[in-house]
Amino acid sequence: MDSSSSTFTxxxxxxxxxxxxxxxxxxxxxxxxxxxPELRSLPLGIQQKNIVVTSNYEARKYGIRKCMLVSDALKVCPNLKLVNGEDLHDYRAASNKIFTILQNWKGPVEKLGMDENFIDVTNLVQEKLKNINVTSITLSGNMYCEPSEECPCGCHTRLKVASQIASEMRNKIYDELGFTTCAGIAHNKLLAKLVCPLNKPNDQTTIFPEHGANFMTTLQSVRSIPSIGSKTTEVLISQKIITVSDLQEVSLDVLKKHFSGDMAVRLKCLSVGEDNTPVKQSGRPQSIGLEDSFKTVSVKSEVEEKFLALLQRLLILVREDGRIPVSLRVTLRKRDVKRLSSHRESRQCQVSPSIFTISNGTLTVTEAGQQKLMSIIMRLFNKLIDLSKPFHLTLVGLAFTKFQERMTGRSSIVNYLMNDISVQSVLNIQNDCDTSASSMDYSAASPSSSTTTDLSDGEVEPSPKKPKKVNWIAKRRCLSKEEVASPSKLKVGELRLNSKELEKVSELRLSSRDRSLTPRASPAKDNPSDASDSMKDVAEGGKCADCPSYVDKEVFNALPDNMQQELKAMWKNPASSELPRSSPRNLNKAKPNTLLKYFVPHK
DNA sequence: CAGGGAGTAT
DNA sequence: ATACTCC
Structure with missing residues (x-):
């Protein structure tokens, strides 16, 4: 029986x-x-702007430290070899490879930044223990402290097995990628992370639960506890809580005067090495962004250049990611004599997913789409900056912050059909009936090889392909059966079930003629770019009088009655928050291939 | 203090 | 939707 669950309260x-x-x-x-590899024998520093962000161990011998000014570093080590690390592309790629390797073991893998991962190997350990003679188990690597006696719950044995798994993982990472790593093994994330660096580099450390509280007191200050950052530290210090021991000894009630109840309890737990936060499987990023900092920029045209350069680099990243963004955020930092950094401000808005297209599995953006993005960016910028007054920026950033979501939860017909829309809308329309290049392909503009100087301008040139307008009229017939039969996996995320989103969808897809059928004020004022879009349209051919233009009448008529009613109600009043529901079973049974053809692509 | 992100609170 | 905090 599982010793952990039954007896412990x-x-x-x-x-x-x-x-x-x-x-x-x-x-x-x-x-x-x-x-x-020739860099291995040299003192090496990675430079970002004027800072050495990290260095190899050779350089550390000279006293090179993290986040040291380049000038100071060169004083300490004139022979320091500097490599520009402002473009994170390759680091991100390496990080993903490591993450992928770690996925080979089962159990959740949680990425923490680029170079750290948590793996919950609880289940793996249990399985291994079934096949192993318990007495023969040895620990791999170092331990923080000799265990005095066997813990009755068997955790010592489990952690020993875990230490062997950690060793396997590190070996695999080294064999396949050539990276040396450190590992920490413990019964929770807190301790695992904290003991990880105890034997640096290229070694691992295990700590047993009984030593948790003791180990915590070896830390210099509360600040070295993960999740206790500068602000929390400030508050603690203001209460004369400096060391971890201080934190262990302070009463919960005192903490509750300065923190929320949850936080107070959390702090107490952390102080004695307790942490029950789960390892959460990491997935694809929830945002993809870039920023560029500089001395100062005070001219609008310069700002525009910065944003354009960022945008073009960003589109490469988004293309690699493959998902279609639906939200864009502009960030900036105004020069501020008081605070040294931070003080970022941002504005964000939705962008029409129609800016992006998928062709041959590759996300592309047309020249026009790019210009549209720039206009959105500058509009967001105007929200942040009063151009009638002087301004001084020290940073601009750009990020796509939302992507097409999977259809979660609600089983409305809307979701179901929207899914179909998305599939249809990303089909490669051009290839079948128009083979000339009609969209910008960023694959040739990869900046990943840049190892030099300033990334802020010039280095990423837009591939000078001739933009070409696509005739969107009558493209619908270009869809081949194969495409319909093997649709892209992409899903549309603009489409949630609330009325707001529904409006957007309608707005995107209704032709001008049908728009008049929507008895509502313009829903697009949030997103002027869409409003001004001339949605070249689509679909001549069969529509039912009450249907938007993207609906094929034949298909519509083929639908079960209840579905027809539901759709009509939706079109009649998309704002209705209480959409009629119908049986999802029913929907899923209803000839998906027909439904797939339900909508025509939109611009 | 560089460049990314994630998570939380408001 | 933004700001703040943390890594």
Missing amino acids: DVSSDHSKSIIHIDVDCFYAQVEMVRK
Whole structure:
């Protein structure tokens, strides 16, 4: 029986889990050294702007430290070899490879930044224990402290097995990618992360639960506890809580005067090495963004250049990601004599997914789409800056912050059909009936090879392909059967079930003629770019009088009665928050191939 | 303090 | 939708 679950009422005694934390040694530097092995023997620093963000161990011998000014670093080590690390493309790629390797073991993998991962190997350990003679189990690597006696719950044995798994993982990462790593093994994330660096570089450390509280007191200050950052530290210090021991000893009630109840409890737990936060499987990023900082920019045209350069680099990243963005955020930092950094301000808005197209599985943006994005960006910029007054920026950033979501939960016909729309809308229309290049392909403009100087301008040139307007009229017939039969997996996320989103969808897809059928004020005022879009249209041919133009009448008539009614109601009043529901079973049974053809592509 | 992100609170 | 916090 599982020793962890039945008898413990005190969560602090729960040693049931086995967590591994893996941290790549001087990550950026190792990426560079793997790429150029001759760098291995040299003191190497990775430079971003005027700062050495990390260095290899050779350089550390000279006293090179993280986030050291380049000038200071060169004083300490005149021979320091500097490599520009402002373009994170290759680091991100390496990070993903590591993550992928870690996925080979089962159990959730949680990415923390680019060079750290948590893996919950609890289940793996249990399985291994079934096939192993318990007495023969040995620990791999170092331990923080000799265990005095066997813990009754068996956690020592489990953590030993986990340490062997950690060793396997690190070996695999080294064999396949050439990166050395450190690992921490513990019964929770907190301790695993904290002991990880105890034997640097290229080694691992295991800590047993019984030593958690003791180990925590070896930390210098509360600040070294993960999740306790500068602000929390400030508050703690203002209460004379400096060391972890201070935190262990302070009463919960005192903490509750300065923190929320949850936070107060959390702090107390952390102070004694307790942490029940789960390892959460990481997925694809929820945002993809870039920023560029500089001394100062005070001219609008310069701002525009910065944004254009960022946008073009960003589109490459988005293309690699493959998902279609639906929301765009502009960030900037005004020069501020008081605060040294931060103070970012941002504005965001939805963008029409129709800006993006998929061709041959590759996300592309037309020249026109790019211009539209720039106009959106500058409009957001205007929201942040009063152009009638002087301004001084020290940073601009651009990020796509939302992507097409999967259809979760609600089983409305709307979801179902929207899914079909999305599939249809990303089909490669051009290839079948128009083979000439009609969209910008960014694959040739990859900046990943840039190892030099300033990324802020020039280095990414738009591929000078001739933009060409696509005749969207009558493209619908270009859809081949094959395409319909093997639709893209992409899903549309603009489409949620609330009325707002529904309006957008309608707005996007209704022809001008049908728009008049929508008895509502313009819903697009949030997004002027869409409003002004001339939606060249689509679909001559059969529509029912009450249907939007994207509906094929024949298909519509083929639908079951209840579905027809539901759709009509929706079109009649898209704003209705209480959409009629119909049986999802029913829907899924209803000839998907027919439904697939339900909508025509839109511009 | 560079460049990304994630998560939370409001 | 934004700001703040943290890594």
